[in-house]
Amino acid sequence: MEAEIEFIPEGTVTSPEGFQAGSICAGIKEKAGDKLDLGILFSEVPCVAAAVFTTNKIKAAPVVLCQERLQDGSAVAVVVNSGCANACTGEQGLRDAVEMTSLTAEKVGVSPEDVLVASTGVIGEQLPMELIRAGIGQIVLSADGGRSLVKAMMTTDTVPKEVAVRFGDSGFTIGGVVKGSGMIHPDLATMLCFLTTDAAVELDFLRLALRKAVDISFNMVSIDGDTSTNDMVLVMANGLAGNKPISQDSRQAGVFQQALDLVCIYLAKSMARDGEGADKFIEVTVNGARSIAEARQAARTIVGSSLVKTAVYGNDPNWGRIVAAVGRSGVEVVESKIDLYLGDICVLKEGRPLPFDKESAVRVLKESEVSIDLRLNLGIATATAWGCDLTTDYVIINSEYTT
Amino acid sequence: MEAEIEFIPEGTVTSPEGFQAGSICAGIKEKAGDKLDLGILFSEVPCVAAAVFTTNKIKAAPVVLCQERLQDGSAVAVVVNSGCANACTGEQGLRDAVEMTSLTAEKVGVSPEDVLVASTGVIGEQLPMELIRAGIGQIVLSADGGRSLVKAMMTTDTVPKEVAVRFGDSGFTIGGVVKGSGMIHPDLATMLCFLTTDAAVELDFLRLALRKAVDISFNMVSIDGDTSTNDMVLVMANGLAGNKPISQDSRQAGVFQQALDLVCIYLAKSMARDGEGADKFIEVTVNGARSIAEARQAARTIVGSSLVKTAVYGNDPNWGRIVAAVGRSGVEVVESKIDLYLGDICVLKEGRPLPFDKESAVRVLKESEVSIDLRLNLGIATATAWGCDLTTDYVIINSEYTT
Numbered sequence: 012m013e014a015e016i017e018f019i020p021e022g023t024v025t026s027p028e029g030f031q032a033g034s035i036c037a038g039i040k041e042k043a044g045d046k047l048d049l050g051i052l053f054s055e056v057p058c059v060a061a062a063v064f065t066t067n068k069i070k071a072a073p074v075v076l077c078q079e080r081l082q083d084g085s086a087v088a089v090v091v092n093s094g095c096a097n098a099c100t101g102e103q104g105l106r107d108a109v110e111m112t113s114l115t116a117e118k119v120g121v122s123p124e125d126v127l128v129a130s131t132g133v134i135g136e137q138l139p140m141e142l143i144r145a146g147i148g149q150i151v152l153s154a155d156g157g158r159s160l161v162k163a164m165m166t167t168d169t170v171p172k173e174v175a176v177r178f179g180d181s182g183f184t185i186g187g188v189v190k191g192s193g194m195i196h197p198d199l200a201t202m203l204c205f206l207t208t209d210a211a212v213e214l215d216f217l218r219l220a221l222r223k224a225v226d227i228s229f230n231m232v233s234i235d236g237d238t239s240t241n242d243m244v245l246v247m248a249n250g251l252a253g254n255k256p257i258s259q260d261s262r263q264a265g266v267f268q269q270a271l272d273l274v275c276i277y278l279a280k281s282m283a284r285d286g287e288g289a290d291k292f293i294e295v296t297v298n299g300a301r302s303i304a305e306a307r308q309a310a311r312t313i314v315g316s317s318l319v320k321t322a323v324y325g326n327d328p329n330w331g332r333i334v335a336a337v338g339r340s341g342v343e344v345v346e347s348k349i350d351l352y353l354g355d356i357c358v359l360k361e362g363r364p365l366p367f368d369k370e371s372a373v374r375v376l377k378e379s380e381v382s383i384d385l386r387l388n389l390g391i392a393t394a395t396a397w398g399c400d401l402t403t404d405y406v407i408i409n410s411e412y413t414t
Numbered sequence: 415m416e417a418e419i420e421f422i423p424e425g426t427v428t429s430p431e432g433f434q435a436g437s438i439c440a441g442i443k444e445k446a447g448d449k450l451d452l453g454i455l456f457s458e459v460p461c462v463a464a465a466v467f468t469t470n471k472i473k474a475a476p477v478v479l480c481q482e483r484l485q486d487g488s489a490v491a492v493v494v495n496s497g498c499a500n501a502c503t504g505e506q507g508l509r510d511a512v513e514m515t516s517l518t519a520e521k522v523g524v525s526p527e528d529v530l531v532a533s534t535g536v537i538g539e540q541l542p543m544e545l546i547r548a549g550i551g552q553i554v555l556s557a558d559g560g561r562s563l564v565k566a567m568m569t570t571d572t573v574p575k576e577v578a579v580r581f582g583d584s585g586f587t588i589g590g591v592v593k594g595s596g597m598i599h600p601d602l603a604t605m606l607c608f609l610t611t612d613a614a615v616e617l618d619f620l621r622l623a624l625r626k627a628v629d630i631s632f633n634m635v636s637i638d639g640d641t642s643t644n645d646m647v648l649v650m651a652n653g654l655a656g657n658k659p660i661s662q663d664s665r666q667a668g669v670f671q672q673a674l675d676l677v678c679i680y681l682a683k684s685m686a687r688d689g690e691g692a693d694k695f696i697e698v699t700v701n702g703a704r705s706i707a708e709a710r711q712a713a714r715t716i717v718g719s720s721l722v723k724t725a726v727y728g729n730d731p732n733w734g735r736i737v738a739a740v741g742r743s744g745v746e747v748v749e750s751k752i753d754l755y756l757g758d759i760c761v762l763k764e765g766r767p768l769p770f771d772k773e774s775a776v777r778v779l780k781e782s783e784v785s786i787d788l789r790l791n792l793g794i795a796t797a798t799a800w801g802c803d804l805t806t807d808y809v810i811i812n813s814e815y816t817t
Contacts, residue, residue, distance in 0.1 A: 069741030069749055099737050099749070101766045134734020135767045240738050317720070325813025331537020334502050335643050338472030346472055346502070363504045364538045403806040410728020 015178050016270050019186075022175025023157030027184040027209040029055040029251040032156030034163035037146030039094035039139055040132070049146045050156075050163035052205055053088040053119050058247035059211075059256075060086035060127075061218040063225045065242035071098035072108040073128040074241060080112075080127060084214040086247055089127040089205060090115040090147065093166050093190070097130040097138050098240040107138045114147045129203050129243050131166055131190060157188060164190040164203055167408055172281040178270040179263050183210040183252050187274045191282040202229060204244040204278060210267060211250030213258040220268050221246050228275035231307065231396040232283045233315035246271075283397040288404030292380045293323055296395045297337075299387040305342035306394035312340035313383065313396070320401035323381050328372035330358045333383060343389060352384040361388075418581050419673050422589075425578025426560030429589040430612040432458040432654040435559030437566035440549030442497035442542055443535070452549045453559075453566035455608055456491040456522050461650035462614075462659075463489035463530075464621040466628045468645035474501035475511040476531040477644060483515075483530060487617040489650055490528040492608060493518040493550065496569050496593070500533040500541050501643040510541045517550045532606050532646050534569055534593060560591060567593040567606055570811055575684035581673040582666050586613040586655050590677045594685040605632060607647040607681060613670060614653030616661040623671050624649050631678035634710065634799040635686045636718035649674070686800035691808030695783045696726055699798045700740075702790040708745035709797035715743035716786065716799070723804035726784050731775035733761045736786060746792060755787040764791075 025032050034050030062081055064074050080086070090111050097104045112126040119126075130138070161171040168190050175186035189204040212220075225244050250256065257263045284292045295314045300306035313319055316336040322329045330351055338344055351359035354375035358367050375381065381400075428435050437453030465484055467477050483489070493514050500507045515529035522529075533541070564574040571593050578589035592607040615623075628647050653659065660666045687695045698717045703709035716722055719739040725732045733754055741747055754762035757778035761770050778784065784803075 067738060067741040068747040069737050096734070099734055099762065099765070099767060101750070133732065134738060135732075135762070137767075240734075240741060321809050321813045324809065327813060329536065331499070331502055331643075334472050335470060335537060338470040338643060344471045347504070359502065359538070362502065364502060364540075401809055403809045406724050406727065406804055406806045406809055410724045410730060 015266055016176050016273055019175040019177055019184065022186055023173040024052060024160060024186045024188040024205050024207050025154055025157035026175035026186040027207045027249070029209060029249050030207045031055065031152040031154055032160035033150045033152040034159045035146055035149050037092070037142045039092055039142055047159065047163040048094045049092045049143060049150065050160040051088060051090050051115055051119070051150050051152060052160055053152055054207070054247055054249040056249050056251060057085055057087050057125065058249045059084055059214050059217055060245065060247045061214065061221045062243055062245040063221060065239060067240050069099065069240045071096055071130060071241040072100055072104035073097055073130045074243060075105065076108045076112070077127045077129070077243065080124060085125065086127050087121045087125040088115055088119050089129060089245060091129040091164055091203065092138070092143065093164055094132040095130060095136055095138050096132045096134045096241050098134040100135070100137050103137055107140055110140065111143060114144060118147055127245065129241070131164065131203055131241055134240060157186065161188040164188065166190065167287050168285055170285055172278055172285065174274055174277045176270050176274055179266050181252055181254050183208060183267070185270050185274050187278050189278040189282055191285055202242050202282060204229065206244070206246040206271070206274065208246070208248045209251040210248055211252060211254050211256040212248040212267065213256045216257060216259045216264065217246060217248055219259065220271050223268065224271045224275040227272060228279035231311065231394070232279045233311055233396065233398045280397050283399050286399035287408050288402040289399030290402050291323055291400045293320070293383065293398045293400065294380065294395060295383045295385070296393065297385050297387065298393045299389055300392040300394070301343050301390040303392045303394060306392040309337050309340045309342045309385065309387070310394045310396035312336050313385065314398035317401055320398065323376055324400035324402050326373050326376040328353055328358070328369060328376060333385065334359065337385060344387060345389060348388040350386040350388065354382055418669050419579050419676055422578040422580055422587065425589055426576040427455060427563060427589045427591040427608055427610050428557055428560035429578035430587040430610045430652070432612060432652050433589070433610045434458065434555040434557055435563035436553045436555040437562045438549055438552050440495070440545045442495055442545055450562065450566040451497045452495045452546060452553065453563040454491060454493050454518055454522070454553050454555060455563055456555055457610070457650055457652045459652050459654060460488055460490050460528065461652045462487055462617050462620055463648065463650045464617065464624045465646055465648040466624060468642060470643050472502065472643045474499050474533060474644040475503055475507035476500055476533045477646060478508065479511045479515070480530045480646065483527060488528065489530050490524045491518055491522050492530040492532060492648060494532040494567055494606065495546065496567055497535040498533060498539055498541050499535045499537045499644050501537040503538070503540050506540055510543055513543065514546060517547060521550055530648065532644070534567065534606055534644055537643060560589065564591040567591065569593065570690050571688055573688055575681055575688065577677055577680045579673050579677055582669050584655055584657050586611060586670070588673050588677050590681050592681040592685055594688055605645050605685060607632065609647070609649040609677065611649070611651045612654040613651055614655060614657050614659040615651040615670065616659045619660060619662045619667065620649060620651055622662065623674050626671065627674045627678040630675060631682035634714060634797070635682045636714055636799065636801045683800050686802050689802035690811050691805040692802030693805050694726055694803045696723070696786065696801045696803065697783065697798060698786045698788070699796065700788050700790065701796045702792055703795040703797070704746050704793040706795045706797060709795040712740050712743045712745045712788065712790070713797045713799035715739050716788065717801035720804055723801065726779055727803035727805050729776050729779040731756055731761070731772060731779060736788065737762065740788060747790060748792060751791040753789040753791065757785055
């Protein structure tokens with residue numbers, strides 16, 4: 012089945028047929044000089060749309076507005092800015108979010124009800140609406156504009172993160188862009204992800220498929236344990252491929268889910284790799300848990316542990332911290348059954364420390380991708396989580412964010 | 415009532431009548447040169463004893479042994495080492511823990527069943543028993559040995575943390591020592607705390623009083639979100655004051671609880687102040703929660719947030735991170751009711767950002783003690799949590815722990 016899915020070289024969110032995007036530097040990121048900070052993603056025809064939002068009880072104005080507008084499961088465009096999160100901004104924030112969609116609607120010639128909005132950046136400051144009003148009109152949309160849009164979403168991201176795949180006998184495409192990279196934690200993060208497809212997809216199935224894909228991708232990434240007020244993963248399906256809409260019972264449902272999973276996992280891993288201040292990418296696999304939920308919980312706890320993350324940063328094979336993390340994760344653990352591997356080096360077998368060559372272990376930790384493999388040997392469930400090391404750069408980046 | 419309790423200048427765990435302690439450098443902390451690393455705390459008469467242990471499912475051998483030995487609620491001595499946690503050490507670890515208590519029992523002339531043991535340091539390495547066997551015999555116990563004992567417990571602690579208070583009409587004393595200072599998180603941490611009192615206390619009340627005191631003190635401290643395998647808070651009451659044992663119905667029960675609370679809060683705050691790499695002490699008070707449990711949860715989430723901690727480190731009044739943290743804490747929050755103060759500066763009133771003087775806010779954050787006051791305005795419950803900033807030094811300390 013996997014063979015049916017292929018990566019599109021230089022693919023992005025505008026790779027699927029009928030999507031356009033563009034962005035400009037509106038001046039919202041004051042200190043960032045001439046960086047792109049305002050963009051639009053637009054479909055030439057109306058889309059079936061679904062989204063997953065932050066679980067934070069403090070929701071930014073754009074999140075509140077999008078939740079309302081997506082109840083009907085349709086959208087045509089989304090406007091996005093970086094540099095200001097429009098969160099904790101009260102009634103004014105909500106009015107500004109609505110105005111952003113109205114201005115965009117006017118520009119692209121659709122109803123404001125069909126336009127969504129997303130913001131990322133500093134919390135607690137009002138949007139500089141005069142800059143946004145001046146900026147939206149100047150955005151030039153084009154069929155290869157995804158590469159420009161992704162840059163307008165970036166905050167502390169160091170590289171743009173985008174992908175597209177082609178799949179199925181009818182040659183459907185799914186594309187996506189994502190921004191991280193602080194406040195990243197399970198159940199979403201300061202992340203914005205826009206996914207597009209030219210496949211026609213039924214709303215119920217699209218919602219279900221997105222939830223499944225997010226659970227095994229973005230919800231398995233932890234950068235710093237904080238969950239943002241602005242997180243959003245949005246998928247828009249415009250149906251330009253002309254297929255009979257894919258539903259849960261369609262022959263194409265499986266490959267669609269696989270392609271969506273692949274795109275989401277690719278973007279989630281890109282996000283972890285580009286975590287704030289990250290030197291290294293960490294992949295934690297937990298095998299032999301009693302249930303998927305416990306495997307997920309254990310993997311996320313390990314990859315989120317500050318002490319594990321600093322040990323990886325320091326190339327320190329202090330594996331006791333991994334065992335201590337799983338011990339406090341709340342999942343069932345029997346010490347005398349645990350096996351633990353750093354890369355392919357077994358350091359703990361059935362709960363007993365094995366003598367291991369410290370130099371080889373240090374070598375494993377010095378790689379840019381570090382894998383940790385924990386086997387609970389209590390059941391058959393497995394899960395993988397992704398993260399990055401905790402570095403002095405992380406602290407420096409986050410201690411100077413608004414000053 | 416509070417006036418009945420007074421701090422004893424230079425008080426420590428041996429301040430209560432009939433307690434002795436001592437320590438030596440046994441050479442367990444190899445890299446630390448001549449640092450004290452093995453000590454004994456001893457009561458001249460048998461004690462009623464209670465303890466609270468780590469909730470980590472991976473429990474170090476000393477924890478397993480102490481849980482068993484404290485079922486009868488009595489103890490006479492405790493032997494403690496730093497430099498090796500004796501955790502994830504299998505059957506050998508348990509045999510070594512038992513041997514440490516036997517050697518100590520022989521030295522002080524009691525039954526091994528009355529001796530407890532605690533270890534702190536690296537996980538996954540066996541104790542250097544030849545050093546411990548040679549060391550225990552050389553420890554000299556004295557009535558002012560608490561100051562020596564506390565040093566033998568230290569790992570990354572930079573200062574010894576000890577206190578004693580006198581209270582009640584009969585002049586009871588409670589003393590205590592504690593070590594932090596990484597892997598510190600609610601529901602205990604890599605912390606060892608020994609408390610002593612010359613008051614006679616009934617076992618049931620002692621257990622209850624300790625649990626209550628720990629809940630509002632050590633369980634409200636977060637350094638880095640990791641919970642250790644070795645945590646223990648032990649209280650020993652030797653009754654040498656000659657009073658009728660204090661029970662829950664005693665006239666003295668209230669002041670005993672107050673004194674125990676005071677000692678535990680003092681030691682918990684000392685631990686937060688001395689968190690690994692900490693530049694600053696952070697006190698977070700949450701008012702107006704619907705319940706004590708929610709107030710506690712909110713306060714602990716804020717003080718534990720990496721983004722809040724790095725902002726404090728950088729003197730950055732990026733208060734949106736505080737609101738985002740409470741939003742993901744799981745407690746009930748109504749954005750339009752929240753007030754937030756940094757020190758005495760109100761930055762958010764009924765959910766609306768207030769213009770504030772950034773220089774004054776930076777000044778508040780530059781103090782060595784930073785207070786954050788969040789008012790949910792939903793109920794009457796309140797709680798306070800303590801922590802420290804997240805600094806580049808924390809990362810450096812923890813990236814080089816075993817290498």
